[in-house]
Amino acid sequence: MDKQKKTVVVGMSGGVDSSVCAYLLKQQGYQVIGVTMQIWQDESEERLENEGGCCGITAVDDARRVAAVLDIPYYVMNFQKEFREKVIRYFDEAYLHGDTPNPCIACNRYVKWESLLEKSMAIGADYIATGHYARIRQLPNGRLAIENSRTAEKDQTYALYNLTQEQLSRTLLPIGEYTKPEVRKIAEDAGLPVAHKHDSQEICFVPDGDYASFIEKDTGVRVPEGNFVTADGRVLGRHRGITHYTVGQRRGLDLPMGHRVFVTGVRPETNEVVIGEDSDVWSRELTVDHLNFMGIPGLAVGESRHFLGKIRYNHRGDPCTVTRTGRDTIRCVFDRLVRAVTPGQALVLYEDDWVAGGGTIRRS
Template identity: 40%
Template sequence: MALDHTTGLNSLGFAKPPAETRVVVAMSGGVDSSVVAAKLAEEGYDVVGVTLQLYDHGAALAKKGACCAGIDIHDARRVAEEMGFPHYVLDYENIFKDAVIDEFADSYLAGATPVPCIRCNERVKFKDLLETARDLDADCMATGHYIQRKLGTHGPELHSAADTNRDQSYFLFSTTPEQLDFLRFPLGHLPSKDETRKLAARYGLPVADKPDSQDICFVPNGNYASVIEKLRPGAAEAGNIVDVDGNVLGTHDGVIHYTIGQRRGLGIGGLADPLYVVKLDVDNRQVIVGPKELLATRQVPVREINWLGDGAFTDEAERHVSVKVRSTRPPREAIIRPISATEATVELLTPEEGVSPGQACVFYETGGSRILGGGWIWKGA
């Protein structure tokens, strides 16, 4: 692909031919990042594929469909060989454990519901790997995330993917403006995942029919508690299930087995009305349950805010935006009231159920696709 005659830029936004543009592609071994690498290689870019080994191969090979497991590294290497570009595997086990897994365990033990995929993007892929890309003299780094990077009046902006069913903006809110300047997301404009698989088939990629990974890469079958027990032996201490007045309704085998909003599997049947987990008291080893209406939250305290909007975060006393408090929920209208450059109170105009410490609160332009940043919901929720 040559330069665009209108702008004088190539498809990645550089004023030079693709052959003179080096791009490092973060390859997980899945179909998305493989298509990105193949697409850019076909367009004539100087592609370098990099795959991260994030955890022990022995355990990883036993987990079908996990990101960056042994089979995934093998698949990424096969794609690179097929398309004729170099591919490197970097050992990031220690970095991943220190930056992601340990915090996941500690956060879960503290009664929060962490989102390790966000921390992985923030602390590993878009930090250490991005620096590695710079060390390789790359002009940019491309990933298979479904999100869009668009040029605005003040520089690059982050926008939701064209396919709302695949949009990964919730997991990328902590991307900084400096990182966004270096990153590219070639799949964000595609209308559906089917289009990605069609491209994979057209390029003849061996991963064209590979299923998507469903779970957190180091959590087999979505069983968080079993992973925590391996990481922190003895962490699952038994305690009581109590109602909001402190009455004991039953016992449990560890707070780590419960999440805010949970209804099923409480082991306290026979009650007239359904009860939900409304709070986890780790210090007293109590799972506190109550009626569904107690889950409704309007005021959400947020910290560690990464602001991607125009101007400084504290320029305005309040901002009317839309927010997501869970990755699976649509954005809802809210008001952000800054406390400092990195802290705020978010008022939800319509109360949300099951707002949990450890989840992210991501800010969106109301009625638009732009991501304005976000932060972490903390204990006051």
């Protein structure tokens, strides 16, 4: 079947990347349908779009205008239920348990792919597509993997490590072949009204960045104050509640220590936040569960393999050795110290420039 007869649903956020994604696919001969995923929880909060977020109410206006320019069908699909169950609930519970979650990873896997793909297939589409800066590659072993985009400055492979082989087989990522300036130039030349729209920066459902207040309002749980302590239990002062803190943090501690100190751990079971020196934030080993293997089929229990590992979105990556320790656990040892290994974040493993797999960092 040629592209002219194949249908692709493009997730349109109202931003320049997803808009150019739709434009490129139409130019390539696909039958393009634009869809904005309605995931916001309070339709009166138009401030969600003030900073160019991907989930705000007025994102629909921008996406609809782009669809009109491109002359493609456009719809709004309601994913509020899925977003609340798979993203917001996960976000709340992780912070309440002392972890630092990555809601974009959960949203990608369970909303932007799983739910959108299901609905798109139900209306007869062959593929879904998004404006992520990443590529899809079929490896010599036959498996599909997310591959780095052409531009290192704008690479979103880390947040896509949890996609399945089925999802990848039904996905197109045309933006991965371009740099951001090239994408904006394409939008200009095509007359798209969002060519110079700012990128979103914050978590879309917490636009002011005050996670603790959001969690308290959303759950009705008032997180109690507790003690700042040293690793050996010496009390240093009082904290505002564990949802305010993450490993590696030094701002907002308000501790009269006379020098810079850092959060080195969060202990939800005792409601304590552990404080230490900069040297205490560096480590080499970590435990990971909730595994998803992508470019490789997996590792046998006891098997070890070398990778490049990233422990956060903006981590450049460091060489590491990974050993399968159980059905759903691995142990990762970096060749050198890495800063602020944070429970709740993802460890993403790369071979060359493609994603081998990853999982969720747990407490050691």
